[in-house]
Amino acid sequence: MKIGDYHRSIALEFNAKKNRIRDIVEHWPEDGSYKERLLLTTLRNHLPSNLNVGSGFIVRRKPQKPSLKGTPINEIESSSQVDIIVYRNTSPTLFKDDDFVIVTAEAVIGIIEVKTNLKNQKPRNVIKKMNELGDFVMQGKITHHSIFNGIFSFDGYNNSYLSTLEKRYKEGCNDSEFGTSPLDSAVSHIAFNDSRLLKFWKENRGSQNLTKDKMVSTYELDSLAYSYFIGDIIKYSSDNFPYTISPEIKFYQTETDKIIKNRHSKFPAYKVKSPSYSAKVPKAFKKKS
Numbered sequence: 001m002k003i004g005d006y007h008r009s010i011a012l013e014f015n016a017k018k019n020r021i022r023d024i025v026e027h028w029p030e031d032g033s034y035k036e037r038l039l040l041t042t043l044r045n046h047l048p049s050n051l052n053v054g055s056g057f058i059v060r061r062k063p064q065k066p067s068l069k070g071t072p073i074n075e076i077e078s079s080s081q082v083d084i085i086v087y088r089n090t091s092p093t094l095f096k097d098d099d100f101v102i103v104t105a106e107a108v109i110g111i112i113e114v115k116t117n118l119k120n121q122k123p124r125n126v127i128k129k130m131n132e133l134g135d136f137v138m139q140g141k142i143t144h145h146s147i148f149n150g151i152f153s154f155d156g157y158n159n160s161y162l163s164t165l166e167k168r169y170k171e172g173c174n175d176s177e178f179g180t181s182p183l184d185s186a187v188s189h190i191a192f193n194d195s196r197l198l199k200f201w202k203e204n205r206g207s208q209n210l211t212k213d214k215m216v217s218t219y220e221l222d223s224l225a226y227s228y229f230i231g232d233i234i235k236y237s238s239d240n241f242p243y244t245i246s247p248e249i250k251f252y253q254t255e256t257d258k259i260i261k262n263r264h265s266k267f268p269a270y271k272v273k274s275p276s277y278s279a280k281v282p283k284a285f286k287k288k289s
Contacts, residue, residue, distance in 0.1 A: 008224065008227070010042075010046065010226070010227040010230060010231075011194070011223055011224050011226055011227040013042070014038075014042050014226050014227070014230075015194065015223070015226075017038055017042075018038060018154070035114050035116065035154055036055060036083050036084060036114045037099075039084060039112070039114055039152055040053050040054070040055065040084055040099060042230065043084070043086065043230060043233065046230060046234065047086065047233065047234060047237065048234065048237055050088060050089060050090060050237070051086055051087065051088060051089065051109060051237050052086075052087055052088075052089040052101075053084055053085065053086050053087075053099075054084075054085055054087070054096070054099045054100060054101035054103075055081070055082065055083055055084060055085065055099055055100060055101070056081065056082065056085060056095075056100045056101040056102050056103070057078045057079055057080075057081060057082065057101075057102045057103075058078065058079040058082060058085065058102075058103055058104070058105055058108055058111075058136070058137055058140070059076050059077065059078045059079070059094065059102060059103075059104055059105070059140075060076070060077060060104065060105040060136065060137070060139065060140025061075070061076060061077075061140065062075040062076065062077050078102070079133055079136055079137075080129075080133070082111050082112075082113075082133065083112055083113050083114045084110075084111070084112035084113075084114065084152075085101060085103060085108060085110070085111060085112075086108070086109045086110035086111070086112070086148065086233060086237070087101070087103045087107040087108050087109060088107050088109060091103070091104065091106060091107035092104070092107070093107070104140070105136075105137045105138075105139075105140025105141050106140070106141050106142055106143065108137050108141075108147055109147060109148060109233075109236060109237050110147055110148030110149070110150065110233050110236060110237075111130070111133060111134065111137065111147065111148070111149055111150070112148075112150045112151070112152055113126060113129070113130050113150070113151045113152070114152050114153075114154075115151065115152070115153040115154070115156075116153070116154055116155065117153060117154065117155045117156040118151065118153035118156045118157070118190070118192060119153075119155075119156030119157050119160075119192075120156065123168045123171075123172060124168065124171045124172045124175065125172070126151060126172070127151065127168070127169060127171070127172020127173065127175075127176070127187055127190075128172045128173075128175040128176050130149055130150075130151060130187050131149070131172065131173060131176035131178070131182070131185065131186050131187055132176055132177065132178075133149075134147060134149040134184075134185035134186060134187070135176075135177075135178045135179055135180055135182075135185045137185065138180040138181075138184050138185040139179050139180055144184070145184075146183070146184035146185070146236075147184070147185065147236070148188060148189070148232065148233050148236040149185065149186060149187045149188050149189070150187065150188065150189040150190065150191070150229060150233075151187060151189070151190045151191070152191050152226075152229060153190070153191060153192055153193060154193070155193055156192055156193055157192040157193060157196060158193055158196075162196075162218040162220070163218075165190075165192055165196065165198055165218045166198065166216055166217075166218055169187070169190065169198055169216060170216075172187070173186065173187075186200065187200065188200040188232075189229055189232060191225045191226055191229045192225070193225065194223050194224075194225055194226055195220060195221050195222055195223050195224070195225050196218065196219070196220060196221070196225055197218070197219045197221055197225040197228055197229060198216065198217070198218045198219075199216070199217055199218075199219065199232070200215055200216050201215045201216070201217065
C-alpha cells in the first residue's frame with residue numbers, strides 16, 4: 001500500500017473537479033456554496049461508512065441554571081450555521097433535508113469552515129470563530145473525545161513566508177476564549193491553499209502547558225495539502241473509536257504522519273529567522289471564567 005500515491009490520487013481527483021468547473025464557468029463562484037459542496041462530496045466519498053457529512057447547525061443543552069424554585073432549567077441552544085459538519089450516522093439526527101442537518105454536539109466528529117481566499121477574509125476572525133465553535137461543541141459532549149476543527153481555503157497565502165501563516169494562527173488563538181481545554185477544541189488544521197497546510201499536533205502535547213509544548217507546524221506539500229487535510233479527518237474518526245482501529249488504518253495513520261513530517265524537514269518553502277518551523281502554541285489561550 002503506497003500511502004503517498006493514495007494521497008496524490010485524492011488530490012488529483014479533487015483538483016480535476018475544481019478545474020473542470022473553472023474551465024466551463026467564466027466566473028469562479030464567489031459565494032462559496034459550490035466550494036462547500038465540492039469538499040462535502042469529496043469527504044463523503046472517502047470517509048468511513050459510520051460517518052456522514054452535511055451543512056447546518058449543532059445543538060447542545062445549555063449549562064443548567066437554577067430556577068426561582070431551585071429546580072434546574074434545561075434549555076437547548078444552537079450554534080451558528082456550520083459550513084461542513086462531520087458526524088456519526090449512528091447518532092440520532094434531529095433534522096435532515098438533503099445535505100442540510102441539525103445534529104447534537106455528541107454526534108460531531110469534525111467541523112470545517114470553507115473559504116474562497118482566507119487571506120482576504122480576516123483570518124484572525126475566522127480562526128477565533130472556529131475556536132469558539134469548537135469549544136461550543138466540546139462543552140455539549142457527554143463523552144470527552146476531541147474533534148477535528150479545520151479551515152479549508154481554496155486560495156491565498158501563495159507567496160507568504162511559512163512563519164507568517166503560523167503568526168496568523170497565533171493571532172486568532174490569542175483572541176479566543178475557551179471553557180474547555182483548547183487541546184480538544186481549537187483549530188487543528190488549516191489548508192491555506194492546495195500546497196500549504198498548518199497542523200496542530202495534539203499527539204505531541206506532552207503536558208497541559210501550552211506555552212512550552214511545540215505543537216504547531218506549517219508545511220509545503222506540493223499540491224497535496226487538501227489530501228492530507230482530508231486524510232486527517234479519517235484519522236480523527238478512528239481516534240474517536242480506538243477499539244475499532246484495524247491494522248490497515250493504523251498503518252495509514254502512521255505512514256501519513258511520516259510523510260508530512262518528512263515534508264516538513266525537506267521542503268520548507270522559504271527561509272525564516274527562527275531555527276525551527278515549529279511555533280509555540282500562544283500563551284494567551286484564555287479560559288472562560
